[in-house]
Amino acid sequence: MAERKIRSLEDLGISSTILKKLQELGITTVEALAAANAQELSQNLAIPLPTIQKLIGQARDALGLGFRTALEIKKERLNLPKITTGSRNLDTLLGGGVEVKTITELFGEFGSGKTQLCHQLTVNVQLPLEKGGLSKKAVYVDTEGTFRWERVESMARALGMDPDQVMEHIYYNRVVNSDHQMAVVEELKDLIPRENIGLVIVDSITGHFRAEYPGRENLALRQQKLNRHLHQLMSLAELYDVAVVVTNQVMARPDVFYGDPTVAIGGHVLYHAPGIRVQLKKSRGNRRIARIVDAPHLPESEAVFAITEAGIRDPE
Numbered sequence: 001m002a003e004r005k006i007r008s009l010e011d012l013g014i015s016s017t018i019l020k021k022l023q024e025l026g027i028t029t030v031e032a033l034a035a036a037n038a039q040e041l042s043q044n045l046a047i048p049l050p051t052i053q054k055l056i057g058q059a060r061d062a063l064g065l066g067f068r069t070a071l072e073i074k075k076e077r078l079n080l081p082k083i084t085t086g087s088r089n090l091d092t093l094l095g096g097g098v099e100v101k102t103i104t105e106l107f108g109e110f111g112s113g114k115t116q117l118c119h120q121l122t123v124n125v126q127l128p129l130e131k132g133g134l135s136k137k138a139v140y141v142d143t144e145g146t147f148r149w150e151r152v153e154s155m156a157r158a159l160g161m162d163p164d165q166v167m168e169h170i171y172y173n174r175v176v177n178s179d180h181q182m183a184v185v186e187e188l189k190d191l192i193p194r195e196n197i198g199l200v201i202v203d204s205i206t207g208h209f210r211a212e213y214p215g216r217e218n219l220a221l222r223q224q225k226l227n228r229h230l231h232q233l234m235s236l237a238e239l240y241d242v243a244v245v246v247t248n249q250v251m252a253r254p255d256v257f258y259g260d261p262t263v264a265i266g267g268h269v270l271y272h273a274p275g276i277r278v279q280l281k282k283s284r285g286n287r288r289i290a291r292i293v294d295a296p297h298l299p300e301s302e303a304v305f306a307i308t309e310a311g312i313r314d315p316e
């Protein structure tokens with residue numbers, strides 16, 4: 001990515017009066033200003049709309065959100081840092097690992113390894129670049145209470161990292177309902193830049209939404225709420241250069257004979273959203289199979305990995 005000279009709102013040459021007003025509204029970073037709503041801001045600050053639009057425009061330009069050529073996009077995509085999963089097979093399937101600026105959805109039945117992979121990524125993101133990490137911290141939004149620090153501890157130890165330090169670099173939040181879940185993600189706008197976060201996990205993204213909007217009759221409303229949540233996560237990914245990984249439990253249906261019985265109900269949540277969908281399936285013993293679903297730029301193939309004592313690895 002091109003070097004960014006503008007790092008803070010001060011660098012945009014905004015007057016201290018406006019700066020202060022922006023701060024009062026919680027807009028403290030260039031990213032937050034770039035994502036602000038001009039109309040609302042103009043009203044709240046009692047500043048003419050064209051002035052606000054110009055400011056927001058400057059923030060967007062500073063972040064490279066203006067027009068770019070396709071070649072620039074290609075180069076940026078190819079150079080995006082990736083987080084290793086711990087399995088070479090799985091990394092290869094993903095084109096090198098879990099990508100920043102992208103939402104990766106892990107979907108599959110219970111026990112398929114979604115939560116284990118999330119745990120592993122919170123450790124691996126902290127590895128230095130040359131070992132497949134980002135040297136950054138992680139956020140774990142837990143909706144089901146299945147996060148285990150003990151597991152993180154043993155995964156860190158297996159990599160020769162200091163377990164306490166690794167755990168100190170994982171920001172954990174157990175969310176109790178979908179409103180809480182969305183509010184927590186909103187707060188990440190402050191936490192991510194402040195704490196040098198490189199990875200945001202939401203395990204699982206669908207649990208609360210399914211419980212609160214059950215059945216077919218609520219399907220449209222549920223999807224609408226989920227889309228808002230996904231949109232939140234997508235702007236985080238794009239504006240703050242973080243990798244976002246969400247999980248989605250999909251039940252197997254033994255009565256489906258044609259096609260893939262696990263995709264049949266529930267399906268993946270990223271239907272129309274950009275991102276990578278990875279289906280996980282149980283295999284023999286500790287082996288799991290991963291498959292990429294509708295990603296034109298990645299090969300249609302499968303990868304086998306294992307859940308071992310040390311964490312996610314290639315099978316023996």
Ligand code: GTP
Pocket residue numbers: 108109110111112113114115116117146151249286307308309310
């Ligand atoms: P749901 O959340 O129920 O949908 O499942 P999931 O896809 O999140 O499954 P999860 O990642 O929890 O995988 C569970 C599997 O991981 C278990 O069946 C175990 O095989 C394995 N596993 C979990 N903890 C450990 C551990 O401490 N050591 C080892 N070796 N394997 C573990």
Ligand code: MG
Pocket residue numbers: 114115116146203
């Ligand atoms: Mg799980």
